[in-house]
Amino acid sequence: MITMATRAGPFTHTVNSISRTMLWVMAALLPATAYGLWLFGWPAIFLLVITLATALAAEALMLKLLGQPVRARLADGSALLTGWLLALSLPPWAPWWIGFLGALVAIVLGKHLFGGLGQNMFNPAMVARIVLLISFPVQLTVWVAPAPLGSANAPSFSQALTYVAGHSTLPEHMSAATSLGVLKTEHSRGISVAKTTEQLPPPEQLAIGREPGSMGETSAGLLLAGGLLLLALRIISWHIPLAMLGTLATLALVSNALDPSRFAAMPIHLLSGATLLGAFFIATDYVTSPVSRSGQLLFGAGIGALTWVIRSLGAYPEGVAFAVVLMNAMVPLIDRGFRPRVFGRSRRGQSLDTKKPKIPL
Amino acid sequence: MWSFRVRGGVKLQYHKELSSEKAVVPMPLPRRLYLPLQQHIGAPALPVVVVGDTVLKGQLIAKAAPGLSAPVHASSSGTVVAIEEYVAPHPSGLRQKTIVIDTDGQDRWAELPKPITDDFPLGVTPAELNSRVAAAGIVGMGGAAFPSAVKLDLKSRYQLDTLLINGAECEPYLTCDDRLMREEAAAVIDGVRILAYALEVQSVVFAIERNKPQALAAIREAARVEPWIKVMALPTRFPMGSERHLVLACTGRETPSRKLTADIGVVVHNVATARAVARTVRSGEPLISRVVTVSGRGIREPANINVPLGTLVEDLLVFCGGLHPVPHKLIGGGPMMGAPLPSVQVPVVKGTSGVLALTADEVNDGAESPCIRCGSCVSACPCGLVPLEMAQLVRRGDLQGAQAIGLQDCVSCGSCSFICPSHIPLSHYFNFAKGQLGALDRDSRRQDRIRSLIQARNERAAREAEAKKAAAAARKAAKAAAAAASAAAPVDTPASQLEEST
Ligand code: SF4
Ligand code: SF4
Numbered sequence: 001m002i003t004m005a006t007r008a009g010p011f012t013h014t015v016n017s018i019s020r021t022m023l024w025v026m027a028a029l030l031p032a033t034a035y036g037l038w039l040f041g042w043p044a045i046f047l048l049v050i051t052l053a054t055a056l057a058a059e060a061l062m063l064k065l066l067g068q069p070v071r072a073r074l075a076d077g078s079a080l081l082t083g084w085l086l087a088l089s090l091p092p093w094a095p096w097w098i099g100f101l102g103a104l105v106a107i108v109l110g111k112h113l114f115g116g117l118g119q120n121m122f123n124p125a126m127v128a129r130i131v132l133l134i135s136f137p138v139q140l141t142v143w144v145a146p147a148p149l150g151s152a153n154a155p156s157f158s159q160a161l162t163y164v165a166g167h168s169t170l171p172e173h174m175s176a177a178t179s180l181g182v183l184k185t186e187h188s189r190g191i192s193v194a195k196t197t198e199q200l201p202p203p204e205q206l207a208i209g210r211e212p213g214s215m216g217e218t219s220a221g222l223l224l225a226g227g228l229l230l231l232a233l234r235i236i237s238w239h240i241p242l243a244m245l246g247t248l249a250t251l252a253l254v255s256n257a258l259d260p261s262r263f264a265a266m267p268i269h270l271l272s273g274a275t276l277l278g279a280f281f282i283a284t285d286y287v288t289s290p291v292s293r294s295g296q297l298l299f300g301a302g303i304g305a306l307t308w309v310i311r312s313l314g315a316y317p318e319g320v321a322f323a324v325v326l327m328n329a330m331v332p333l334i335d336r337g338f339r340p341r342v343f344g345r346s347r348r349g350q351s352l353d354t355k356k357p358k359i360p361l
Numbered sequence: 362m363w364s365f366r367v368r369g370g371v372k373l374q375y376h377k378e379l380s381s382e383k384a385v386v387p388m389p390l391p392r393r394l395y396l397p398l399q400q401h402i403g404a405p406a407l408p409v410v411v412v413g414d415t416v417l418k419g420q421l422i423a424k425a426a427p428g429l430s431a432p433v434h435a436s437s438s439g440t441v442v443a444i445e446e447y448v449a450p451h452p453s454g455l456r457q458k459t460i461v462i463d464t465d466g467q468d469r470w471a472e473l474p475k476p477i478t479d480d481f482p483l484g485v486t487p488a489e490l491n492s493r494v495a496a497a498g499i500v501g502m503g504g505a506a507f508p509s510a511v512k513l514d515l516k517s518r519y520q521l522d523t524l525l526i527n528g529a530e531c532e533p534y535l536t537c538d539d540r541l542m543r544e545e546a547a548a549v550i551d552g553v554r555i556l557a558y559a560l561e562v563q564s565v566v567f568a569i570e571r572n573k574p575q576a577l578a579a580i581r582e583a584a585r586v587e588p589w590i591k592v593m594a595l596p597t598r599f600p601m602g603s604e605r606h607l608v609l610a611c612t613g614r615e616t617p618s619r620k621l622t623a624d625i626g627v628v629v630h631n632v633a634t635a636r637a638v639a640r641t642v643r644s645g646e647p648l649i650s651r652v653v654t655v656s657g658r659g660i661r662e663p664a665n666i667n668v669p670l671g672t673l674v675e676d677l678l679v680f681c682g683g684l685h686p687v688p689h690k691l692i693g694g695g696p697m698m699g700a701p702l703p704s705v706q707v708p709v710v711k712g713t714s715g716v717l718a719l720t721a722d723e724v725n726d727g728a729e730s731p732c733i734r735c736g737s738c739v740s741a742c743p744c745g746l747v748p749l750e751m752a753q754l755v756r757r758g759d760l761q762g763a764q765a766i767g768l769q770d771c772v773s774c775g776s777c778s779f780i781c782p783s784h785i786p787l788s789h790y791f792n793f794a795k796g797q798l799g800a801l802d803r804d805s806r807r808q809d810r811i812r813s814l815i816q817a818r819n820e821r822a823a824r825e826a827e828a829k830k831a832a833a834a835a836r837k838a839a840k841a842a843a844a845a846a847s848a849a850a851p852v853d854t855p856a857s858q859l860e861e862s863t
Contacts (some may be wrong), residue, residue: 010720014782286734345618351619352615360460
């Protein structure tokens with residue numbers, strides 16, 4: 001037994017803790033979230049509240065069932081963050097049971113079935129999103145045109161309640177499609193990607209995010225700002241986001257140059273869909289990404305590549321969630337293969353030889 | 362330079378300002394001195410005094426044991442009142458043989474070896490210098506307490522070319538080396554020259570972390586007379602003072618795993634050790650005092666104090682105005698690699714660089730949570746290890762597995778524990794596991810011995826049995842031969858006799 005009676009040092013500690021980390025991540029998500037809530041109005045606000053509440057309740061229930069300290073673990077903020085990320089990736093006007101079911105799946109199936117915090121192999125929010133997408137493809141691909149709070153199109157509080165309760169369907173004039181979705185459907189109808197692109201919002205608008213899409217994914221600029229904040233605070237390192245965005249950008253550039261009628265341009269790949277949310281907030285999830293820097297580079301590059309492949313060659317317009325989960329599965333392998341070099345040993349683990357010093361003073 | 366040669370490390374809160382502007386002050390002579398016989402790595406010294414003896418300051422009271430060891434001298438004049446088991450400054454609270462001296466307040470010096478005052482080249486050979494350092498009981502004063510003379514003797518077995526002086530002082534709170542470099546730069550540099558002379562090396566690097574600009578300036582100034590001493594300013598990053606990492610940062614040479622820095626031609630000595638060597642050579646004085654930093658927010662008046670060895674921590678704390686909020690932890694050494702003190706009734710020894718009284722918010726003990734695989738420990742480890750995985754293996758009891766991924770390469774710097782947001786005591790696990798492996802190792806060696814003894818006994822038994830059998834067979838054969846002979850003899854045996862013999 002390891003005893004703590006004469007616990008050795010260090011007798012000093014960083015101020016960092018799990019809850020501090022989670023709180024900063026949520027703080028970094030705040031701008032994009034606030035923008036999404038404003039853009040999509042009351043139904044989006046209800047959706048966020050539902051996923052957060054469900055995630056917390058499910059977490060508390062599971063902790064209780066598993067005999068873990070409920071209060072302390074709940075306070076670490078991990079469940080809240082999972083619920084939050086899930087909400088951001090859902091269609092903003094999704095009915096209540098989508099948010100409820102999603103959060104339940106994320107916490108129970110995606111997290112606690114694997115052993116709880118730190119043990120899950122896949123990103124819980126992405127697992128939930130995929131399960132929802134496969135089980136309820138219709139509800140998960142209903143997009144609305146932006147209807148900012150206070151604008152003429154915006155549903156009132158009570159109207160919003162009826163949408164979220166699932167009592168009324170979307171008004172015809174509100175339904176819309178995402179950029180990536182348009183590209184995919186038009187391409188399947190034989191219309192050149194280059195041609196479709198002309199009708200899409202230009203890159204500047206994609207960066208601002210006033211377009212149809214998931215609740216918190218539309219504003220590339222605000223997501224990037226949040227990501228940069230996390231980088232500056234050293235809560236995440238640059239390895240995963242840069243590798244992911246770099247790979248995706250490179251593949252998009254090259255493919256688009258080779259065949260612009262078939263492959264979307266680089267800005268569309270980077271600025272729409274879950275690309276930026278994924279790069280800074282989802283792929284960087286500590287638990288489900290590799291621990292070594294070199295492993296993180298490979299992991300990020302893998303997500304970037306898979307995202308491009310799924311979007312360009314696969315059946316779904318969106319690829320980030322699938323790409324992340326697929327790479328999550330590779331993490332144990334990557335962690336095994338990409339350890340740092342041990343001091344005083346060669347990469348293969350042998351002690352360095354003691355021949356005469358190479359660098360004379 | 363650290364940035365591309367040495368990976369990992371952590372940025373700490375240094376708290377050096379608590380004591381860095383406090384000049385070294387002398388400690389008033391305590392009433393009693395407690396001098397443990399083992400203040401170094403190796404075998405305990407052997408007492409040469411008995412209870413009742415009067416001793417003088419600087420007098421030898423325990424001689425070095427054969428092998429790796431160092432002698433102990435009286436740090437003031439007085440009477441030996443006991444040679445007994447006493448609590449050692451070690452977290453275990455174990456007792457060890459200690460010579461207790463009642464001081465007489467007169468601080469009378471014993472006759473000391475003749476000072477060597479000549480300028481360079483010194484009038485003595487390196488070998489003579491070595492034996493003086495050995496006789497003075499000097500050990501590494503940075504914490505490891507390795508007998509210095511043994512380190513000076515490495516040149517007989519290794520091809521050395523560089524002496525590295527460790528003035529990094531990378532532990533938070535500690536400022537004793539900083540003060541020494543500022544206040545006694547000339548003596549320190551003199552010690553460095555003597556060490557270089559004794560080691561017969563051509564190049565010397567003096568490494569100081571950049572957070573000590575005054576010490577850097579003072580040493581640069583003092584080293585001007587010796588342009589071959591290269592003074593290097595190092596980035597402030599923990600664990601810069603770790604020997605192997607310091608060597609890499611300063612020379613670009615990486616010490617192979619499980620080898621010594623001497624294997625790549627470098628010997629490292631601490632600044633305080635250099636000063637002690639200069640003292641011994643220039644005035645004949647053995648190692649009987651050292652500068653100790655007393656600090657932490659639990660101390661009323663942090664200070665740097667020149668303390669006679671054997672002074673109780675309690676006396677030191679009283680001298681510093683006592684503890685003011687009740688401290689959470691009392692530590693010997695720095696907060697990263699130091700150890701908790703079992704009580705205030707332990708003496709200051711040769712390796713004591715600091716006594717820290719830390720309050721609860723300085724220690725920041727949090728409850729342990731599950732590992733979230735954040736990888737902070739991996740980026741922080743200066744040895745390229747994967748602490749989270751190693752800890753998992755240790756927790757599961759798979760020591761071999763942990764060993765396979767580098768447990769023995771861990772230098773116990775504590776960076777991983779420091780950085781872990783889940784407050785997992787990683788380095789504690791590794792120390793525990795290393796201790797276990799050491800015990801297992803000793804155990805398996807003992808078992809091997811027992812096994813070979815048993816085997817020898819079995820073999821002997823087998824041999825004896827064999828011999829017995831052979832003897833029995835021989836006897837039988839002889840008997841049979843005799844019987845055959847007698848049967849062959851044309852003598853009629855009576856029937857009754859025949860029956861008896863069957
Ligand atoms: S204590 Fe060991 S494992 Fe932890 S950072 Fe230091 S060398 Fe690495
Ligand atoms: S620093 Fe702590 S929580 Fe992070 S990976 Fe290492 S052990 Fe796990």
